[in-house]
Amino acid sequence: xxxxxxxxxxxxxxxxxxxxxxxxxxxxxxxxxxxxxxxxxxxxxxxxxxxxxxxxxxxxxxxxxxxxxxxxxxxxxxxxxxxxxxxxxxxxxxxxxxxxxxxxxxxxxxxxxxxxxxxxxxxxxxxxxxxxxxxxxxxxxxxxxxxxxxxxxxxxxxxxxxxxxxxxxxxxxxxxxxxxxxxxxxxxxxxxxxxxxxxxxxxxxxxxxxxxxxxxxxxxxxxxxxxxxxxxxxxxxxxxxxxxxxxxxxxxxxxxxxxxxxxxxxxxxxxxxxxxxxxxxxxxxxxxxxxxxxxxxxxxxxxxxxxxxxxxxxxxxxxxxxxxxxxxxxxxxxxxxxxxxxxxxxxxxxxxxxxxxxxxxxxxxxxxxxxxxxxxxxxxxxxxxxxxxxxxxxxxxxxxxxxxxxxxxxxxxxxxxxxxxxxxxxxxxxxxxxxxxxxxxxxxxxxxxxxxxxxxxxxxxxxxxxx
Amino acid sequence: xxxxxxxxxxxxxxxxxxxxxxxxxxxxxxxxxxxxxxxxxxxxxxxxxxxxxxxxxxxxxxxxxxxxxxxxxxxxxxxxxxxxxxxxxxxxxxxxxxxxxxxxxxxxxxxxxxxxxxxxxxxxxxxxxxxxxxxxxxxxxxxxxxxxxxxxxxxxxxxxxxxxxxxxxxxxxxxxxxxxxxxxxxxxxxxxxxxxxxxxxxxxxxxxxxxxxxxxxxxxxxxxxxxxxxxxxxxxxxxxxxxxxxxxxxxxxxxxxxxxxxxxxxxxxxxxxxxxxxxxxxxxxxxxxxxxxxxxxxxxxxxxxxxxxxxxxxxxxxxxxxxxxxxxxxxxxxxxxxxxxxxxxxxxxxxxxxxxxxxxxxxxxxxxxxxxxxxxxxxxxxxxxxxxxxxxxxxxxxxxxxxxxxxxxxxxxxxxxxxxxxxxxxxxxxxxxxxxxxxxxxxxxxxxxxxxxxxxxxxxxxxxxxxx
Numbered sequence: 001x002x003x004x005x006x007x008x009x010x011x012x013x014x015x016x017x018x019x020x021x022x023x024x025x026x027x028x029x030x031x032x033x034x035x036x037x038x039x040x041x042x043x044x045x046x047x048x049x050x051x052x053x054x055x056x057x058x059x060x061x062x063x064x065x066x067x068x069x070x071x072x073x074x075x076x077x078x079x080x081x082x083x084x085x086x087x088x089x090x091x092x093x094x095x096x097x098x099x100x101x102x103x104x105x106x107x108x109x110x111x112x113x114x115x116x117x118x119x120x121x122x123x124x125x126x127x128x129x130x131x132x133x134x135x136x137x138x139x140x141x142x143x144x145x146x147x148x149x150x151x152x153x154x155x156x157x158x159x160x161x162x163x164x165x166x167x168x169x170x171x172x173x174x175x176x177x178x179x180x181x182x183x184x185x186x187x188x189x190x191x192x193x194x195x196x197x198x199x200x201x202x203x204x205x206x207x208x209x210x211x212x213x214x215x216x217x218x219x220x221x222x223x224x225x226x227x228x229x230x231x232x233x234x235x236x237x238x239x240x241x242x243x244x245x246x247x248x249x250x251x252x253x254x255x256x257x258x259x260x261x262x263x264x265x266x267x268x269x270x271x272x273x274x275x276x277x278x279x280x281x282x283x284x285x286x287x288x289x290x291x292x293x294x295x296x297x298x299x300x301x302x303x304x305x306x307x308x309x310x311x312x313x314x315x316x317x318x319x320x321x322x323x324x325x326x327x328x329x330x331x332x333x334x335x336x337x338x339x340x341x342x343x344x345x346x347x348x349x350x351x352x353x354x355x356x357x358x359x360x361x362x363x364x365x366x367x368x369x370x371x372x373x374x375x376x377x378x379x380x381x382x383x384x385x386x387x388x389x390x391x392x393x394x395x396x397x398x399x400x401x402x403x404x405x406x407x408x409x410x411x412x413x414x415x416x417x418x419x420x421x422x423x424x425x426x427x428x429x430x431x432x433x434x435x436x437x438x439x440x441x442x443x444x445x446x447x448x449x450x451x452x453x454x455x456x457x458x459x460x461x462x463x464x465x466x467x
Numbered sequence: 468x469x470x471x472x473x474x475x476x477x478x479x480x481x482x483x484x485x486x487x488x489x490x491x492x493x494x495x496x497x498x499x500x501x502x503x504x505x506x507x508x509x510x511x512x513x514x515x516x517x518x519x520x521x522x523x524x525x526x527x528x529x530x531x532x533x534x535x536x537x538x539x540x541x542x543x544x545x546x547x548x549x550x551x552x553x554x555x556x557x558x559x560x561x562x563x564x565x566x567x568x569x570x571x572x573x574x575x576x577x578x579x580x581x582x583x584x585x586x587x588x589x590x591x592x593x594x595x596x597x598x599x600x601x602x603x604x605x606x607x608x609x610x611x612x613x614x615x616x617x618x619x620x621x622x623x624x625x626x627x628x629x630x631x632x633x634x635x636x637x638x639x640x641x642x643x644x645x646x647x648x649x650x651x652x653x654x655x656x657x658x659x660x661x662x663x664x665x666x667x668x669x670x671x672x673x674x675x676x677x678x679x680x681x682x683x684x685x686x687x688x689x690x691x692x693x694x695x696x697x698x699x700x701x702x703x704x705x706x707x708x709x710x711x712x713x714x715x716x717x718x719x720x721x722x723x724x725x726x727x728x729x730x731x732x733x734x735x736x737x738x739x740x741x742x743x744x745x746x747x748x749x750x751x752x753x754x755x756x757x758x759x760x761x762x763x764x765x766x767x768x769x770x771x772x773x774x775x776x777x778x779x780x781x782x783x784x785x786x787x788x789x790x791x792x793x794x795x796x797x798x799x800x801x802x803x804x805x806x807x808x809x810x811x812x813x814x815x816x817x818x819x820x821x822x823x824x825x826x827x828x829x830x831x832x833x834x835x836x837x838x839x840x841x842x843x844x845x846x847x848x849x850x851x852x853x854x855x856x857x858x859x860x861x862x863x864x865x866x867x868x869x870x871x872x873x874x875x876x877x878x879x880x881x882x883x884x885x886x887x888x889x890x891x892x893x894x895x896x897x898x899x900x901x902x903x904x905x906x907x908x909x910x911x912x913x914x915x916x917x918x919x920x921x922x923x924x925x926x927x928x929x930x931x932x933x934x935x
Contacts (some may be wrong), residue, residue, distance in 0.1 A: 225713040375858060
């Protein structure tokens with residue numbers, strides 16, 4: 001994307017006296033988004049983003065600037081200005097750069113560039129038809145189909161450069177069902193780091209029917225219960241509990257700032273011995289996967305918790321250096337305009353041994369939470385919430401009436417110890433995660449798990465509890 | 468990035484106009500019926516401080532153009548942040564190509580003057596931009612941010628750290644040009660400061676955050692930010708759960724504003740027209756039991772969302788949405804106004820050049836009363852004073868109306884503080900929230916969240932509090 005000669009020139013220009021690290025991050029993105037609503041293609045938009053981010057680390061400080069262009073004059077000028085914010089003198093060291101090769105090439109069958117507009121449109125019309133055909137209670141279908149082709153080039157003063165192409169396709173469906181004055185919604189999405197072949201395996205109509213089924217089922221939902229009780233969290237999106245209750249607290253920037261409840265806990269038991277949790281950006285085609293992180297470090301499988309024992313944090317370059325640990329390939333950024341920070345990729349709880357139906361059978365009275373609307377955490381206290389979007393009452397081991405949306409609230413370190421059963425049906429769900437104003441692709445995952453006690457924030461106060 | 472972080476906007480504004488005009492010339496030769504160019508240039512600094520050290524300092528100076536084209540009643544959109552001639556050419560082609568598959572709509576055309584609800588010139592553009600902004604150097608900004616940490620640490624012995632302290636500012640130029648002859652521009656400046664404070668007592672940790680906003684950095688009130696962040700952190704040390712019950716809650720203005728933001732979302736005419744709003748078909752109905760007024764005012768003097776025209780060039784104005792509790796109108800852009808055979812309220816919003824205009828709020832607030840906060844707490848007598856909420860995105864379904872969020876704050880008995888609470892949720896639904904809102908305070912505060920949302924404290928009855 002930019003030549004070796006220019007890379008070296010820029011990196012050298014950034015390396016002032018007292019600067020220990022310089023980096024150039026080039027990104028070219030072409031994205032398309034189609035939105036369907038009211039059974040019509042409401043908008044079709046595209047974006048072109050091309051630019052280059054420059055980074056310097058000097059002591060504990062990071063300095064960052066970017067240009068929306070790849071013109072060598074503009075980049076060099078920006079480099080000069082950025083360096084002069086740190087120091088005036090250049091260092092007399094010349095760099096050599098060697099290529100860091102991708103471990104393997106992943107084939108893309110239907111590259112977004114080869115898919116014509118009419119085909120994209122027909123995927124969305126298929127979504128709309130399937131939902132409305134599924135049940136007459138469906139009154140609205142909103143669906144977004146996005147694709148992204150991203151080329152990156154990274155070179156830094158450690159002496160390497162690498163490049164990669166990432167292809168992403170994402171389809172989300174939000175179905176709205178109505179009965180009288182009651183309105184309910186159902187949401188499902190599919191998202192992979194591959195081309196339009198994602199629809200070979202799962203059709204747009206499949207996703208749509210899943211979303212519509214949730215919306216229609218929820219029409220009969222009763223008020224969710226209140227208070228602490230056992231909760232069975234379904235596979236896939238249920239993994240949002242680990243993402244919030246623990247994952248963010250393991251990101252090394254929070255640990256370094258003494259803003260994580262998991263600080264100083266490496267080697268200690270922080271979760272039930274049934275829990276093994278992993279962050280793995282190498283899983284082929286998963287939504288949070290990549291060959292290199294946004295600092296050019298090769299992605300890897302990183303065991304965070306092994307049988308309840310904390311094994312590793314989640315690092316980027318700067319935090320690893322500071323804690324004298326190895327990078328884990330989790331330095332990620334939203335775009336060339338942003339500073340990379342430690343972020344999760346595909347984060348999940350490993351399979352256990354139990355049959356999910358046995359787990360549900362073991363609960364006398366509680367809640368089965370199947371689908372979720374996301375969550376949030378305060379890593380400094382470990383207090384987190386996540387919202388149930390499809391849930392049911394469990395009575396005597398049986399899944400009973402659906403319940404209205406409710407938030408679950410708990411404290412990370414406490415909840416990890418209350419995981420009493422782990423199923424054998426590991427699955428994943430894609431999403432986006434926001435931190436420090438930056439949004440990145442993310443996958444959560446888990447098998448069915450049982451949390452012995454967590455607070456459910458419904459609206460149905462038991463008669464005898466009401467003062 | 469700019470050669471000098473202080474310089475810029477004047478020069479940048481001219482540049483942006485140049486790019487917009489140049490692109491307009493290119494578009495005139497294309498086989499399209501109408502077009503609109505939305506240009507945005509922004510210069511900003513982001514500073515993060517940790518332990519009185521500059522942890523991150525970033526400079527940004529960016530421009531982008533978004534093209535909306537109309538052809539045979541269809542609309543296409545594309546944007547680019549690369550303003551080289553060939554890239555702009557490519558982008559325009561893509562916008563035209565995108566129009567082919569979108570739906571043909573009789574309402575797809577540029578805004579006409581007779582569709583404007585408000586007259587032009589209600590906003591004094593001098594209010595949107597502070598010349599003083601330009602006088603503030605990067606060193607000055609770093610000093611302001613460090614000052615916040617110094618003040619904060621002195622406030623209370625239990626303050627153990629600041630997990631996040633950031634300063635961010637923005638100098639923005641907006642330029643909208645369309646083929647119907649509209650050519651408008653404006654310039655805004657803003658500075659923002661935020662911190663999250665960790666306090667500790669024994670093994671108990673508590674966090675509290677606060678922020679300040681102003682048109683120029685020197686006006687940021689660091690003392691007020693420190694005071695509030697520390698208070699919100701230390702007051703909640705030793706918090707515990709409460710027994711689940713149906714009860715009264717008193718919402719802090721920032722918490723209340725977040726709920727007002729949820730209500731704002733379903734007042735957008737497109738949400739209503741698509742059957743996704745609980746307010747559909749309810750114009751003229753008394754939604755609130757109390758006589759509350761809710762207003763969207765794109766011309767508010769101190770409002771950070773004030774601007775002379777909206778995302779498609781329609782003048783901004785003051786729209787009373789709830790008048791003494793009665794729903795009077797929805798918020799419109801021209802497309803949705805045409806559908807309802809009414810006028811555009813100037814509520815086409817664009818978060819950047821990256822997206823076509825949608826319908827949304829500007830400065831959106833509930834008019835304060837004269838009741839003091841102390842009176843509200845006495846009036847509540849017993850209940851939950853909510854100082855912060857967590858999980859608004861995952862806990863509110865604006866379409867079904869269900870609300871269930873995590874909350875922390877203080878338990879109130881006999882009108883005074885009893886003990887701090889955490890790990891509890893509060894739950895209700897949007898319409899019950901409106902019905903059960905009993906009283907509001909005089910202490911209105913604004914927060915940036917989509918628009919600029921303002922609310923005083925709120926006393927609400929019959930909300931479910933879930934603990935143990």
